[in-house]
Amino acid sequence: MGRHSENRMRQHFSFDPATNKSKCNVEGCGAEIKGNHGGNLQRHIQRRHLEILKKSSTDAVQKRAASTGQKTLDAVVVKKPKLVQVPITPEALEDACLELVTVNGRPFSIMEDSGFRKILDPLQQAIGNGFVINSTNIRDKVTTVAQSARKKLIDELSGRLILLKIDSATCRDRSVLGINVQYIEGDRIVLRTLAVRELCERHTAFYISSVVQEVLAEYRIGLKQVYSITADNGANMQKAVRVLSEIQATSLNEEEESDMDTEADDTEKEPVIEIDSVVQGHVLRSVRCSAHTLQLAVDDALKDNGVSNVIGKARRVAKKLRTPNVVAVLKRLGHKRAIVDCPTRWHSTHDMLDRLCELRSFCDDMSPTVTELHLCKTEWQAISKVVCALKPAKITTKCIQSEQLTAGDFYGL
Structure with a gap:
């Protein structure tokens, strides 16, 4: 025996088995939805006819309360409403919702959450004139604002000498390539994000360079x-x-050959003249990431036999303490709990050794009964020296992770 169709939203649709489509019967809509799945029908009502969904939910709560003899919270609590005047414009309200899903990283579904609707609905009613905020129009607003911001950035970067910063990251089987641009505006360094592009192929050099070229072309x-x-x-x-450097060199050579045949135009704007004077005969340069370079230097130092032996003994003690x-x-x-490090993250190794130094007296007192906690005086001294050597590097790493970093800042740190 099949299941009963209990979704209340079905009453607003008529299903045609021949075409396998459900037609919305709400006046002025007439949208057709493939299939007869209750979730899809309810999602359409939620996006296009929110007032129907709200009325249906209220009726269901009242019907359930009447059948069980229970009272709703509104009926039990004596409310003394106090109306407040909120000085907010429709544009400001839209911008606030837009900031929620972009800067604050909230999902679009927050616009349909019951608690958030209790804030939005009174504001919508007060504004009137058919003003509505939901997940659909906020999603469309994000696209519109992104296009506007992209156009503004294209104008900002036109003819400028720029520096690119690229890095990749992988999380939950998805890989992305972040591409940032830096340039000088007056006496300050400006950083802008051009794209965070998902990588769908093997991370080969040619594929990464092609993605970078696509993003650069998008911003002209x-x-x-x-x-x-x-x-x-x-x-x-x-x-x-x-x-990319080879492509740039080829392009510059072609331009030089072309300039020999035609006279240079002196009416070009100043930024382009500046670029021509700087990059004449120049080939794009590669700058190693300072933070990653420091990480590799520390990793090389920790691979020393003497240091790695001390860390191995300290790791065994830390595991026993856990x-x-x-x-x-x-x-x-x-006492605080011991820390066990991740061998590929030397920051955690520093934290593990530092915590062990704090627990030295405990280890010395317990070592007669728990022999695994025993370390000789020379080994404790070696651990202390490794901590002292790693601490400046750890502090420096935190500092060079700042948004704006110059070569002078790096060497100074």
Whole structure:
């Protein structure tokens, strides 16, 4: 026996088995939805006819309360409404919702959440004139604002000498390539994000360089304008920069040959003249990421046999300190828990060794009964020296992760 169709939204649709489509019967709509799935029908009502969904939900709550003899919260609580005047324009309200889903990273579905609707609905009614905010029109608004911001950025970057910053990241089986641009505006460095583009193929140098060229073309930026590219030390990233450098060199050579046949135009605007004077005969430069370079330098130092042996012994002690019986004793004595590092993240190695130094007296007291916690005086001294050596590098790494960093800042740090 089949299931009963209990979704209340079906009453607003007529289903035609021949075409396998459900037609919306709401006056003035007439939209056709493939299939007869209740969730799809309800989603249409939620997006296009929100007032019907609200009325249906209210009726259902009242019907359920009447059948069970229960009272709703509104009926029990005696409300004393206090009306407030909110000085807000429709544009400001739209911008606030837009900021929620962009800057604050909230999902579009927040516009349909019951708690948020209790804030929005009174404002919509007060504004009137058919003003509505929902997940659909906010999604469309994001696209419109993005196009406007992109056009403004195209005008800003026209004819400027720029520096690119590229980096990739992978999370939950999805890889993206972030492309940022830096340029000088007066006496300050300006940083703008051009794109965060998903990578759908193998991360080869040629594929990465093609993605970069697509983004530059989208913003009408010629490789002639790019003075340098900052990337990490990955072989594919460095080769991608070399590929772009070769393309730029070829382009510049073709322009030089063309200039020999035609006279240069002296009426061009100043930024282009500046670019011509700087990059004449210039080939795009690769700048290694300072943070990644420092990471590799520290990793090389930690691979030293003496250091790696000390860290290995410290890691065994830390793992023993994390066993349930020892953790219970640590907690009873008011000590902090030990930290076990991730070997590929030397920051965590520094934190592990630093915490071990704090727990040295506990380890010395417990070592007669728990032999795994024993370390000799020389080993404790070695651990302390490694912590002292890593601490400046850790502080420096945090500092060079700032948004704006120059070569002078890096060497100063």
